[in-house]
Amino acid sequence: MMKPFMHHQVRAKFDTYxxxxxxxxxxxxxxVFQTAENTSGVGELEESLKWGEPAYAPKNKAGSTLRIDWKEKDPLNYAMYFHCQTNLVETFRTIFPHDFTFQGNRALILRLEDEAPQDALAICIAAALTYHLKK
Structure with missing residues (x-):
C-alpha cells in the first residue's frame, strides 16, 4: 500500500515522469518512508519539492534532506541526491563502491533497467535521515 502524498504538487511531479x-x-x-519508520531518531518525514524535485527530511531536524528525481537529459537513469556539503556520498562511495554510480559529492545514480540495491539504499537513506544525530 503506497504512502499517500502529503502535497498535491509532489503527486503532480510524479505524474510527469x-x-x-x-x-x-x-x-x-x-x-524512504519505510526506512524512516524503521530508523531510530528519525520520526515523521516532511515531503516537499526542493529545486523541483521530491524531497524528504525529518521534521525533527535529525537528518539531512534527500531528494529523488529522473531527468530528461539522462533518460536511462534516476538518482537520489544528498546535501553536497556533507560527507554522505563520500562515505557511500567507500562502503558501496560497486553498488552505485556516483555523481560528485551529491548523488547516487541508478539505472532504470537494473534492480535497485534495496539494502544498500536503505543504509544510505538512514545515514542521511540521521546525519545531524551522528555528527
Missing amino acids: PPEARRRLLALREL
Missing part, C-alpha cells in the same frame, strides 16, 4: 521512471521513483519513495 515516464512510466518506468515513475515506477522506480515511487518504489524509492516507499523505501
Whole structure:
C-alpha cells in the first residue's frame, strides 16, 4: 500500500515522469518512508519539492534532506541526491563502491533497467535521515 502524498504538487511531479521512471521513483519513495519508520531518531518525514524535485527530511531536524528525481537529459537513469556539503556520498562511495554510480559529492545514480540495491539504499537513506544525530 503506497504512502499517500502529503502535497498535491509532489503527486503532480510524479505524474510527469515516464512510466518506468515513475515506477522506480515511487518504489524509492516507499523505501524512504519505510526506512524512516524503521530508523531510530528519525520520526515523521516532511515531503516537499526542493529545486523541483521530491524531497524528504525529518521534521525533527535529525537528518539531512534527500531528494529523488529522473531527468530528461539522462533518460536511462534516476538518482537520489544528498546535501553536497556533507560527507554522505563520500562515505557511500567507500562502503558501496560497486553498488552505485556516483555523481560528485551529491548523488547516487541508478539505472532504470537494473534492480535497485534495496539494502544498500536503505543504509544510505538512514545515514542521511540521521546525519545531524551522528555528527
